[in-house]
Amino acid sequence: MNFWLLTLCFTLAKAWVVNEGTTCTLYPEALLHHGQAVDDSPSIQQAFDMCGTNGTVIFSNNLFHVNTVLNTTNLLNCDVHLRGELRFSTNIPYWRTHAISVVLQDQVTAWLFGGTNVNFYGEGGFYNGNGQAWYNANKNESNQPGRPMSITFYNSTNLLVDRLRVIQPQFWATFVWDSKNVSVTNLFVNATSNSKWGTMNTDGYDSWKSDQLLVENATIINGDDCIAAKGNTTNLLARNIYCEGGTGITIGSIGQYPDMPDYNINTTFENVKIKNAMDGAYIKTWQGTRIYTPSNGDWGGGGRGLVKNITFRNFEMENVGLPIQMSQCVYSADSNKGCNTSKLQIEDVKWQNIHGTSRFNIASSIYCSDERPCPNITFDNVNITSVNATRHLPYYDTDIQHQIFQCTNVIGQNSSGIPCNQAAPSNFSQWIYGNVDSTGLATLT
Ligand SMILES: *[C@@H]1O[C@H](CO)[C@@H](O)[C@H](O)[C@H]1NC(C)=O
Ligand SMILES: *[C@@H]1O[C@H](CO)[C@@H](O)[C@H](O)[C@H]1NC(C)=O
Ligand SMILES: *[C@@H]1O[C@H](CO)[C@@H](O)[C@H](O)[C@H]1NC(C)=O
Ligand SMILES: *[C@@H]1O[C@H](CO)[C@@H](O)[C@H](O)[C@H]1NC(C)=O
Ligand SMILES: *[C@@H]1O[C@H](CO)[C@@H](O)[C@H](O)[C@H]1NC(C)=O
Ligand SMILES: *[C@@H]1O[C@H](CO)[C@@H](O)[C@H](O)[C@H]1NC(C)=O
Ligand SMILES: *[C@@H]1O[C@H](CO)[C@@H](O)[C@H](O)[C@H]1NC(C)=O
Ligand SMILES: *[C@@H]1O[C@H](CO)[C@@H](O)[C@H](O)[C@H]1NC(C)=O
Ligand SMILES: *[C@@H]1O[C@H](CO)[C@@H](O)[C@H](O)[C@H]1NC(C)=O
Ligand SMILES: *[C@@H]1O[C@H](CO)[C@@H](O)[C@H](O)[C@H]1NC(C)=O
Ligand SMILES: *[C@@H]1O[C@H](CO)[C@@H](O)[C@H](O)[C@H]1NC(C)=O
Ligand SMILES: *[C@@H]1O[C@H](CO)[C@@H](O)[C@H](O)[C@H]1NC(C)=O
16 A cells, blocks of 8 residues: 555545545444434545446445435446445435435426446345335325435446345335346335324335346335336346236336337346235336326326337236236226327237236236227237136126126237226226126126
């Protein structure tokens, strides 16, 4: 170590970044302040400033308090090792006014992270979003303004995130935005509430405007989308995924903005287990007209685009409310406004080897708008039986005592492999709470 580095090391040790060569090792401020929850964000920021280019940042095996936003972007050739706990503060007014914008749906993030040739290794450490405070404050509403995503991978090329564990995320756990060649492997997310309030909006993995994505070996226990490929997600492969609770694996929602068409092309989801969830394997778009949608806190709809070459393969469902769906009216299904107006084209979608049980008497609802009927929608070896049918019990509160497969505007329906036996209503909801009857809608929504 030369004199300059020695001086630096001495100076920085006080700030709890120990710098040796190109490696910065972080220790929590609390060790110097009698265990007080002093904010470690400035030291974290400093470690990335010093070692974020051609270097290594190590979070030692300690508890770190993150009380202010983190912006560690534009890293280059950097390895990050997370060995301790990152505990995010529950100062809701602070985060609501300071979290960093991610543009999409006016949402925000607590940590913006990214760069080129970056590896993030979760080596026994974890991200603790302290989400219970957010779940309680949110009171089962949707998209509370200023509620931050845990970590956003932004403007990144060649990024590997391995063994990241996110416990009680504040909002969406991980988000990939404006990036290319990002692999998230061995991800673990657990958003479980211990109060009477649920974990709405705790998506496990979402992507937007990104290409060449891999998600391999994920376990996601949550209260919303397990994986959601939002607009302009292309060439995503997600495999070996376990989803529990929540609303399954989806392309969408897309088609929110008229001035930004969404192209979602070449995506495969395979080897997926979905347990005790509202939804399974599906595609959701907004309607074709712009409507103020309180449940989403925003205006939306009217977006065009294309969903093409999507495969859902080898899925095992267990007690899933709506195992397979295509909806073109996801946010105004309840009010049934403009449900048959979408101009967002969906084509070339396969469901292959899909097995297991549904909660109600419906296996699938495939709806395409009159404006854009769908070619090449196929089922191959899809066998879903309701939980009650497997027990030889009847269905309740319905006049239909068999499994339903709804279809509307499916081009070439007879050769699709879908055993269509009912028309799909344009306003069929993603959220159903009871069996479907001969009106085509669920008896409880
Ligand atoms: C980082 O490494 C690259 C390639 O090895 C080199 O071209 C660049 O100059 C280095 N940057 C700094 C700031 O050391
Ligand atoms: C984040 O940091 C980068 C520098 O790496 C800076 O250019 C950018 O403006 C910062 N973004 C925000 C929202 O602070
Ligand atoms: C995105 O990353 C590139 C390097 O790949 C950098 O040149 C550019 O400034 C970054 N953009 C933003 C908005 O940070
Ligand atoms: C998820 O978190 C809940 C609540 O803390 C806990 O009971 C459960 O065991 C956790 N699940 C896993 C797989 O860690
Ligand atoms: C909130 O939503 C969750 C999940 O849907 C549900 O289990 C819980 O009962 C709801 N809480 C209240 C108080 O309505
Ligand atoms: C995913 O899990 C499988 C089975 O445990 C393992 O063989 C594979 O290497 C894992 N993939 C990654 C990227 O760690
Ligand atoms: C998606 O990509 C297309 C074509 O590259 C572009 O016109 C459109 O604005 C993009 N949409 C979004 C949501 O970024
Ligand atoms: C469809 O996407 C898959 C990857 O999900 C890719 O392997 C295949 O080549 C694509 N097919 C076409 C016709 O582009
Ligand atoms: C889809 O995959 C095919 C085959 O690999 C490729 O030729 C095409 O460029 C991909 N489309 C997009 C939008 O990436
Ligand atoms: C339908 O699928 C076939 C076979 O995969 C393909 O050749 C054709 O281009 C597809 N048509 C459309 C409109 O996607
Ligand atoms: C579908 O699954 C059910 C229950 O899992 C089973 O009894 C039935 O034989 C299967 N049907 C086919 C065609 O594989
Ligand atoms: C399944 O059967 C049970 C027991 O008879 C009944 O309480 C329940 O309502 C049935 N579920 C459905 C979805 O019909």
